[in-house]
Structure formats: C-alpha cells, structure tokens
Amino acid sequence: MKLKDKVVLVTGASRGIGAAMVKVLVSEGAKVVLSARSEAVEKLAVELRAAGHQAEAVQGDLTDDAHVRSLVQTCRSKFGGLHALINNAGILHPGKLGMMRIAEARQMFEVNVLAAINLTQYAIRIFPRGEGGAVVNITSIAGTQGIDGISAYSASKAALIGFTKAAAKELAAQHIRVNAIAPGFIDTDMARQISPEWFARRVESVRIGRIGQPEEVARCAAFLVSPEAAYITGQVIGVDGGMAV
C-alpha cells in the first residue's frame, strides 16, 4: 500500500472523479478528509468508515474561508496533519461568447482557481516540516487545449495550470511537489448530461476510442501524491485517451 497512513485532503469528493479518488486513496492505505457542498460527502465518509477506512467529511463551500479553515483544522485534529491535497472541486457553466453570463464566469474562477489557491495556502502550513508533501490540481483538457462553448471554463482551468507551475517552483525548496491532471472525456454525471449526438462526437475525438473512467483519473492522482512520484513536479498529466495528442 503506497499511501499507508498518509493523510490526503480531497475537495469535490462527493461524486464523480472526486469520489473515485477517495476510494482509490483509501485502498492504498490513506486516511482521507473529504470536502464537498453536498450532504452525500457525509454519507460517503460513513460508508468508508464502515468498511474499516479512516475518513472524515466536512460539508461546505470552498469559497467560504470558514469552510477552508475547518478542513485544515479537521486534518490537524483528527489525523495530526496532512501529507497531500487534491484540489478537485470545480464547476462548469457552459456559455458561448456573446451569450455568457459574466456572474457565472466569475463564479467559475472563484471555485476553480481562487478556492484552490486559498486552500493550498492553508494546507501547506500543516504539511510535515522538513518532509514536504504533494498538491495535485485537477484541471481539464479544456485548460490545455481550449474548448469552444466553454471558453470561460477553459480560461479558469488554464489559470489553474499557471498556478500549478508557479507553485511548483515556489514550493520546491520545501520539498512540496505540485502537479496537475488534465482529464479528457470522463464518464461522470456531467458527461452524461450532454446530448447523444455530442456524446458520440466526443468519443470519436478520443484516440483510444472510448470514454475514460473516473478511476483512471483517480489512479493517476494516487500516483502523483505517492512517493513513487517523488521526482515529478510542475507537470500537467493528460488522462484523456490521447484526445490532446
């Protein structure tokens, strides 16, 4: 178990890629602290504890500083600190240029970028002194390639990549690694909401010829926070079946 007794904080943990990450992390021996707005996050933590894992949930909004502080306090009080942070929470409001509500664009930047920056600032303070830790930011193929119809979302995810690279440089001296994952077309509720025609077109654009599974992104995240990735920092790993090639 490559993450035995490591404490990992995961945001957006109640469903989709976040929930898959949590399941992979605990299977590797990690203790997890989960954040999400939905009540489902509490239920997931209960299920994990019933299965013998160590998990704590804190329900709340990452744009609320009180929730961020509560997460860090939970890591400290329940597990004595933190070894890794996965900034997975994100929101998407589609909107073509000329038809985009700027309030929705602003909200995407608040959640997808600023909340991740703020939580990272708090989290790195409780990484073990001298040992460092790992931060993984979940960006998107939209951030690396740009996707039409979701330009503001693409911009927010590109901003998260910029933060990843700068933070990797800034925190390397403290042995803190910062990487990003750019998932492509992944089988989540969000992907299933699009029309069958769009769904088929998206699958066609995947060179491997199928939609990706949340567990495939989760495995990459578990690798990046593990000691196996000790020499990897400042990178954006595409988990996209070759979409971005």
Next chain:
Amino acid sequence: MTDEKLKHCFVEALGVSASEVTDALAYNEIKQWDSVGHMALVAALEAEFNLMLDTDEIIEMSSVAKAKEILGRHGVTFA
C-alpha cells in the same frame, strides 16, 4: 513561559539562536527569515499555541513584536 514558547518557535523554525530572538527581529532582516522560513514559523506557532492564523495576520507578522501582538489577539499573553 509563553515568551519561552515563542522563542522556541523562532529557534526551531528559523534555526537562529535564542539570543537573536528579540522584539526587534524582523522579517527579511536575516537570511533565515525569508518566505520559506516564514511559513515554517507560522506552522510552528500554530502548532505550539494550537490556533490558526488568518492569511492577513501571516502577512502582517513582520517582526517578533508583531507576532506577539497577533498572538495576543488569539488570547496568548506575554510577560
């Protein structure tokens, strides 16, 4: 006692000698108290005094005297 605890945090986090930790000691005045040292110091203070500092307080904490003032807001008293 709290003075000693505070001094211990500076010594541990910045690797300075106890005699160097005076109220006048300021951020960026010695090479050990740079941004990296500052983060280690914040972590040490938070762990020692069991509190959590705001980002604004961390930015504001520019000297030992200022650190005492900020910790005072969290109920920590100094002689």
